Amino acid sequence: MYYTPDMQKSMELVEKTRKERQKQQMPLLDAVGKVGLLESHHPDYIKRIFRKLKVGPSKNTLTPKEFADVLEARSMIDPAKFDVSKIDYDVDVLIVGGGGAGAAAAIVAHDAGADVLLVTKLRVGDANTVMAQGGIQGAAKANDSPAIHYLDVIGGGWYFNDPDLVEALVGDAPDVLAWLEKLGVMFDKDPDGTMLTIHGGGTSRMRMHAARDYTGGEIMKTLKDEVQNRDIPCIEFSPAYELLTDGKKVTGAVLYNMETREYLIARAKTVILATGGAGRLHVDSFPTTNHYGATADGLVLGYRAGVPLVFMDTIQYHPTGAAYPEQLLGQLVTEKVRGLGGQLVNAKGNRFVYELETRDVEAAAIIRECAERKNGVETPSGYSAVWLDTPIIEDIHGPGTIKKRLPAMYRQYQRFGIDMSKTPILIYPTQHYQNGGLKIKVDTETPVKNLYASGEVGGGVHGRNRLMGNSLLDVVVFGKRAGAAAAERAASIRRPGKLTLGHLKKFHKELTAKRVGRNRVAPILLPEYRRPEKAKNKVDILA
Amino acid sequence: MASEMVTIYVMGKAYEVPHDLTIMKAMEYAGYRFIRGCGCRGAFCGACGTVYRTKDDYRLKVGLACQEMVQDEMYLTEIPFFPGNKATYNLDKLKPNSETVLKLYPEVFRCLSCNTCTKACPQDIEVMEYIQAALRGDIAKAADLSFDCLLCGLCAARCPAEIVQYNVALLCRRLYSSKIAPRAKDLEKRVKEMKRGKYDKEIAGLKSMKRRGLAELYEARDIEPAD
Ligand SMILES: Cc1cc2nc3c(=O)[nH]c(=O)nc-3n(C[C@H](O)[C@H](O)[C@H](O)COP(=O)(O)OP(=O)(O)OC[C@H]3O[C@@H](n4cnc5c(N)ncnc54)[C@H](O)[C@@H]3O)c2cc1C
Ligand code: SF4
Ligand code: SF4
Ligand code: FES
Numbered sequence: 026m027y028y029t030p031d032m033q034k035s036m037e038l039v040e041k042t043r044k045e046r047q048k049q050q051m052p053l054l055d056a057v058g059k060v061g062l063l064e065s066h067h068p069d070y071i072k073r074i075f076r077k078l079k080v081g082p083s084k085n086t087l088t089p090k091e092f093a094d095v096l097e098a099r100s101m102i103d104p105a106k107f108d109v110s111k112i113d114y115d116v117d118v119l120i121v122g123g124g125g126a127g128a129a130a131a132i133v134a135h136d137a138g139a140d141v142l143l144v145t146k147l148r149v150g151d152a153n154t155v156m157a158q159g160g161i162q163g164a165a166k167a168n169d170s171p172a173i174h175y176l177d178v179i180g181g182g183w184y185f186n187d188p189d190l191v192e193a194l195v196g197d198a199p200d201v202l203a204w205l206e207k208l209g210v211m212f213d214k215d216p217d218g219t220m221l222t223i224h225g226g227g228t229s230r231m232r233m234h235a236a237r238d239y240t241g242g243e244i245m246k247t248l249k250d251e252v253q254n255r256d257i258p259c260i261e262f263s264p265a266y267e268l269l270t271d272g273k274k275v276t277g278a279v280l281y282n283m284e285t286r287e288y289l290i291a292r293a294k295t296v297i298l299a300t301g302g303a304g305r306l307h308v309d310s311f312p313t314t315n316h317y318g319a320t321a322d323g324l325v326l327g328y329r330a331g332v333p334l335v336f337m338d339t340i341q342y343h344p345t346g347a348a349y350p351e352q353l354l355g356q357l358v359t360e361k362v363r364g365l366g367g368q369l370v371n372a373k374g375n376r377f378v379y380e381l382e383t384r385d386v387e388a389a390a391i392i393r394e395c396a397e398r399k400n401g402v403e404t405p406s407g408y409s410a411v412w413l414d415t416p417i418i419e420d421i422h423g424p425g426t427i428k429k430r431l432p433a434m435y436r437q438y439q440r441f442g443i444d445m446s447k448t449p450i451l452i453y454p455t456q457h458y459q460n461g462g463l464k465i466k467v468d469t470e471t472p473v474k475n476l477y478a479s480g481e482v483g484g485g486v487h488g489r490n491r492l493m494g495n496s497l498l499d500v501v502v503f504g505k506r507a508g509a510a511a512a513e514r515a516a517s518i519r520r521p522g523k524l525t526l527g528h529l530k531k532f533h534k535e536l537t538a539k540r541v542g543r544n545r546v547a548p549i550l551l552p553e554y555r556r557p558e559k560a561k562n563k564v565d566i567l568a
Numbered sequence: 569m570a571s572e573m574v575t576i577y578v579m580g581k582a583y584e585v586p587h588d589l590t591i592m593k594a595m596e597y598a599g600y601r602f603i604r605g606c607g608c609r610g611a612f613c614g615a616c617g618t619v620y621r622t623k624d625d626y627r628l629k630v631g632l633a634c635q636e637m638v639q640d641e642m643y644l645t646e647i648p649f650f651p652g653n654k655a656t657y658n659l660d661k662l663k664p665n666s667e668t669v670l671k672l673y674p675e676v677f678r679c680l681s682c683n684t685c686t687k688a689c690p691q692d693i694e695v696m697e698y699i700q701a702a703l704r705g706d707i708a709k710a711a712d713l714s715f716d717c718l719l720c721g722l723c724a725a726r727c728p729a730e731i732v733q734y735n736v737a738l739l740c741r742r743l744y745s746s747k748i749a750p751r752a753k754d755l756e757k758r759v760k761e762m763k764r765g766k767y768d769k770e771i772a773g774l775k776s777m778k779r780r781g782l783a784e785l786y787e788a789r790d791i792e793p794a795d
Contacts, residue, residue, distance in 0.1 A: 150719075151607030151615050165755040168792065171762070172770040179774075180786035188775040196771065199758040206752065209659060209742030211711060218750030229789040237715060242612055243741075246719065250738055254656045262603060283603045316608045352590045352637070356610045364794075432716070436692070437611060440635050551601065559599040 026350060026442040027405070032451075035402050038374030039412050039449050046368055047417060051379035059386050066389040066396070069339050074309045080535045080542075081328050088337040091306040095325050096334075098547035099533060102267055102279065104526035109269060109279070112292050112524075116142040117515035118508075119278060119293035121265040121323065124152030125241070125497065126480025127299035128248035129504030130511070131257050134297075139512035141257050142291060144280055146264035146300075146318045146550065150249045153301050153316050153481065154500060157241025158359050158433060159225065160233035161205075161501075162494035163198035166222065169230040171195040178495060181227040181383070182460075182488020185336065190486045193467045194495065197502040202234060205501065210247045211236050225493040226360060226383055233494045238359065238433045241497055263289065264322060264550055268296065268330045268476070269524045275330060275476040276522030283550070292524060294515035295475045297507045298323040299500075302459045302481040305552040308340055312355025313456040322548035323482035327463045329532045332471040335484040336461025341491055344387035346455025348410035350441045355455045359434060360384075360493055362413060366421045370412040370449065371400035377411075385490060388454040395453070402451060410451040419446050458496065460487055468510035469503050475518075477511050479503035574640035591618055591633040591644060605648035609634045611690075614720030620644035630722045632690045650721035652732035655739070664743040666705030673736050676703050678729035685723035685733055691716045695723045695733050702740050710737060711744035 028036065054062065064070045076093045078084050088096070118134045120127050123145030131143045143149070164174040174195040179186050202220075206212060213221040213235050225233045236243035252259065262283045269277040269292070277292040300323030304315025313319070328334060345362065347353035363369075363380040369387075371377055371394050378390035391411055395401030401409030419426055427446040428435050438445045462484030469477045480500040487495060536542045553560055571586030576594060583598035592606060607615030616633035623641035633646055655672035662668045670676060676699060685695035694713050701709040714737030723733045761767070774782070 147604075147607050148613075148615060151613045156608050156610060156612045165752065165758045167754055170770070171767045172774060173789075175771055175774050176782070176786055176789060179782060180789075184779045184782055192771055192775060196762065196767075199755060199762050202752075203755055203759050206755070207746055209744075209746035211715065211741050211745040211749075212752075214749055214752065216750075218752050219754060220752045224792075224794050230792045231794065239612075239716065242718070243715075246738055247742060250742065251659075253654055254658070256656065314610075316613070317602070317606050351588065352593065352635075353610075433611075440611075441637075551603070553601070554593075554596040555599055555601055556597060559597075 035372045042374040062389045066393040079539045082333040089308040091308050095547040097542040098545035104530040109524045113289040114291040116140045116293050118511045119296045122299035123149035124301050125154035125500035126504035129501050130508035133505045133508030134512040137512035143259045144263050148261050150245045154241045155245040158238040160235035160240050160494045161497040162232050163202040181492040186488035187485035189467050201501045227492040268326050270528045271522040272527045274474040294518040295511040297477040299480045300482050304456045311456040314357040320549050325548045330528050331473045333464045335464050339460045339489045341458035342388040342454040343457035345452040348453040349404045349451040365418045368414040370414050372402045410453040412449040413452045414449045415445040469507040477507045479507040576638050577643045579645045591636050594638045605646040614718035617647045617720040617722045630688045652724050654735050664707045664747040669702045675731050684726045688722045688726045707740050707744050710740035
């Protein structure tokens with residue numbers, strides 16, 4: 026791999042200080058130190074990044090500008106002209122999104138006897154869920170309890186979490202783990218069947234269950250297999266791009282077949298939004314760990330239909346995103362690397378923060394090191410970054426540790442000619458998780474009747490900060506709850522509702538009155554990564 | 569730093585792209601906007617299997633578009649979908665042995681031990697070995713060896729025996745984990761405790777607490793030492 030002379034020089038400094046650093050004790054920050062650091066350098070506190078919403082059920086609340094841009098935008102549909110009379114699909118439960126939450130909901134709703142349709146933007150399983158490496162929490166060991174888990178969750182979320190939702194999360198956790206085990210998820214276990222568990226940031230007990238470093242992948246593949254075994258109809262590459270309502274209640278959705286470029290009407294007694302996160306909005310130009318389809322569509326659809334948003338002013342940035350090589354930009358370097366003793370080191374070869382603070386604190390410390398203190402290493406593409414000293418792991422735990430304990434990570438770098446067991450790697454914070462989202466109750470119903478939301482698109486479970494491992498848990502717990510509740514409600518509805526775009530008409534009117542979003546269209550469905558000069562020349566002759 | 573440019577042929581059409589891009593980013597640079605063939609962008613989902621050939625070489629090579637770097641005179645196409653056979657089953661009713669595998673996927677019998685699948689796998693998995701293990705009924709080994717599979721389909725695309733290796737592997741992992749590996753006993757116990765409502769009161773207590781009280785408890789937590 027190519028390194029600039031400056032990078033090489035700095036790398037030598039990292040090597041030179043390695044022995045010394047191994048003995049060095051970094052102090053933990055106290056509460057005052059943490060708050061000071063966050064307020065000065067965490068993106069959540071940088072005013073310029075945010076804007077107040079002017080329309081919709083959460084108007085006057087702050088959200089990053091990139092979120093406001095899609096929330097305050099018009100639909101591709103003109104409600105005055107759009108024909109909703111020809112119904113292409115008529116089902117009990119429509120599930121929007123084929124990640125972990127959507128798949129879990131589909132299985133449970135189907136088992137409850139509902140006629141289910143799952144629609145998704147990419148393929149089933151092309152989702153943030155498949156990318157989760159680290160693990161899934163759940164209080165299952167004798168020295169642990171759901172009450173202890175509760176406290177970890179709510180303290181981690183700065184006490185803003187919805188207590189009912191946290192109770193559901195930690196209370197369902199053992200059952201959910203047992204469900205996954207029975208479905209054949211290959212958890213790491215002792216020969217006697219005891220699950221191997223480790224700590225995650227902010228846990229007071231070792232309750233992180235893993236399937237090597239493909240935990241989310243293993244869960245996703247299993248759930249997808251179950252969806253297929255049940256022959257649940259799935260339509261891929263056909264995102265929902267608008268909800269349908271009878272004026273009050275949700276009654277279906279408009280789908281868009283991205284390949285034939287036609288729209289389709291799905292009538293449903295209940296609808297579950299399970300569209301995941303929003304990393305591909307790139308808040309303040311941050312790179313992201315998220316999959317290609319993480320563009321906040323569910324937030325946009327729900328918001329227009331009248332669902333308020335909670336905690337949309339807080340985003341989780343993962344402190345260690347790959348900053349070099351360019352091909353890996355933004356991708357996750359798992360927390361486990363620091364868990365195993367990997368150290369954060371600046372351009373001069375010095376540590377600047379204890380490595381196992383919470384994610385927000387770590388991210389802020391790295392940003393400060395680069396922006397304010399100018400102790401970053403400049404990459405060839407002009408980013409500033411700091412080192413994550415990985416060879417030190419081999420010094421601590423013995424040669425071969427990285428290859429054995431972090432195979433996916435090791436392979437990832439090896440592909441680009443970097444042996445992370447021999448050379449340190451460059452990292453910088455990356456947009457990772459949407460802490461907030463659509464407001465829901467414990468059965469995942471939103472304030473808009475017959476509309477449910479589960480997984481990363483929902484808000485309130487994690488308060489203002491999610492802990493690692495609680496999100497995979499969230500998607501299965503609330504995915505299952507959504508499937509059960511939506512099926513039960515659907516069974517109680519005799520006649521399907523009227524299909525209208527009344528809510529959209531109203532929303533468009535509000536936009537016009539407030540003079541916002543005139544030239545913006547949302548949901549965006551996919552990010553734009555063509556060069557501007559290429560994108561500019563596009564002509565939709567065949568559309 | 570100005571990048572050196574190379575020529576790639578996307579489904580036969582030439583484009584000049586910087587040499588230091590992955591196939592995926594190079595196609596975007598060239599003006600493609602993916603609908604299919606792009607998912608996680610980080611070697612987790614298997615959406616971007618690609619077949620390519622380089623100049624003056626008759627051999628076909630395969631890789632993931634999000635991981636493989638472009639080379640000069642590379643002729644490539646993505647295979648964003650593979651119509652592989654997937655058996656449907658009720659896991660509860662299956663036994664973890666070779667009969668199960670062969671009943672659901674009889675084509676496994678046809679394996680020629682040619683090792684083409686192993687050579688194709690972008691995850692460096694011993695694909696042939698796990699197929700052979702499945703054939704022998706060594707479900708545990710098939711599960712273990714295939715663990716890193718992304719379901720990209722490249723092995724199946726190259727297999728002369730029309731075996732859909734990744735689906736056989738998934739079946740084996742599910743059989744192993746649900747039927748061979750012992751169940752977690754402490755988890756079983758906890759599930760029963762939850763049914764009895766053992767922690768309901770304690771959690772109700774926490775739920776009724778105000779921020780200050782919770783913060784006191786939180787700050788005073790004892791942290792289990794890591795091993
Ligand atoms: C790299 C990475 C590592 C992570 N590691 C961990 C971890 O170790 N532990 C943990 O607990 N959490 C982790 N997380 C977080 C966790 O994986 C996600 O928050 C969670 O899986 C989200 O699940 P979901 O089902 O809500 O959304 P997703 O899994 O993202 O699924 C949403 C689906 O909806 C589809 N979709 C989007 N818009 C539309 C539309 N308009 N119509 C139809 N379909 C649509 C998407 O394409 C996608 O398939 C990680 C996340 C990432 C990105
Ligand atoms: S490519 Fe097919 S026939 Fe050849 S070894 Fe692999 S599974 Fe067997
Ligand atoms: S085993 Fe086959 S499907 Fe799985 S990663 Fe390797 S080539 Fe792809
Ligand atoms: S895009 Fe997911 S593996 Fe390449």
